Ligand SMILES: Nc1ncnc2c1ncn2[C@@H]1O[C@H](COP(=O)(O)OP(=O)(O)OP(=O)(O)O)[C@@H](O)[C@H]1O
């Protein structure tokens with residue numbers, strides 16, 4: 001299964017959450033992990049909406065070494081992140097807001113990969129195993 | 131988690147039956163265990179929901195929805211808590227590093243007070259925080275002169291300490307105690323102006339005593355004026371100069387002044403942490419210091435420094451709030 005949601009308005013974030021949660025449920029994640037996955041989708045989609053205006057969220061089931069999991073990819077062609085290491089530090093986003101931010105996303109998932117190039121865009125791919 | 135759920139169920143069932151204070155107390159103790167095991171708030175609520183469903187299979191569906199909603203919104207609390215814990219750990223690491231740095235600083239900036247027959251020298255420097263923003267450096271590598279630099283970095287903590295290391299390095303390169311104060315200040319001004327951040331300034335009082343002639347020559351770069359007691363006149367004079375702080379302008383010139391020292395004279399050099407015990411009135415504070423110095427002038431220079439500190443601490447309105455450094459030359 002793989003679905004891609006275009007993020008252009010705030011309500012698209014809701015759609016992405018819903019699709020992600022249903023998929024997580026289907027694979028067998030419990031309520032708490034469904035909530036975590038929805039939170040992660042929310043954070044990534046909000047970053048697209050806020051900083052890049054438009055982009056996509058792709059949700060897919062993944063398998064590896066007999067494990068099953070869910071992968072979420074957020075991609076945009078926005079301004080990019082200047083210093084990825086800095087934004088991954090605890091306390092970085094706390095200064096301006098009370099969101100979970102990217103450090104929170106990392107904490108809620110098992111794996112995170114961030115590719116970002118200034119003026120070209122950002123791709124964040126996260127996975128959570130069952 | 132299964133084991134914890136069984137325990138939680140037992141505690142909850144007990145409470146639902148008795149609703150006693152004892153059950154509540156046990157419940158809170160249990161939560162402390164969960165916190166230690168890094169169980170997040172959303173997991174606790176999830177566990178509660180599951181246990182409730184086990185105890186009351188007929189639990190109305192609205193109640194389940196209510197729990198699900200709570201689980202969802204508590205994810206953020208969990209993250210905030212985790213972040214908080216991480217920051218606490220980082221803070222602990224920094225505290226340890228800071229302690230090491232403090233030790234290094236005190237070794238690095240260690241200075242020995244010269245013991246010589248011609249003049250009695252005392253020194254006391256008490257940092258307000260871990261890192262000292264004041265620094266005293268003595269130069270006394272030969273028989274003829276003894277030099278002293280009393281410095282205060284504008285700014286506190288780690289940046290001030292780093293800046294201080296550079297001041298020490300600059301003074302070390304001068305090597306000889308016979309250098310003119312104006313020359314010393316000009317050299318240091320150039321070093322600091324070139325290498326330090328624009329927001330870092332240093333004030334310095336530099337004094338040099340010609341031991342054979344008993345002439346004290348001094349210059350000052352924006353530093354708290356020293357107090358000079360002339361025994362013959364039985365009067366106090368301020369030893370200041372118009373020089374700008376070090377590190378502001380590259381080609382500053384600093385003037386120097388000479389005074390002869392006779393038996394019974396003394397000079398108190400200090401940082402502004404010494405005079406700022408009265409927030410409102412600096413002139414008044416200097417008068418008080420003069421009075422104290424006179425009262426204790428029968429003591430050794432070192433004892434005078436200690437008495438000054440003791441007495442000024444008592445007069446302090448809200449406890450000393452700056453690094454306190456005083457050097458006394460007593461003939
Ligand atoms: N897709 C993106 N494109 C460009 N910059 C981004 C993107 N995602 C994040 N950033 C940059 O990284 C920073 C950190 O993002 P993060 O989501 O961790 O925190 P935040 O959005 O500032 O606050 P919040 O905690 O509310 O999410 C952002 O402030 C933004 O500058």
Ligand SMILES: [Mg+2]
Nearest residue numbers: 043047099101
């Ligand atoms: Mg964000």
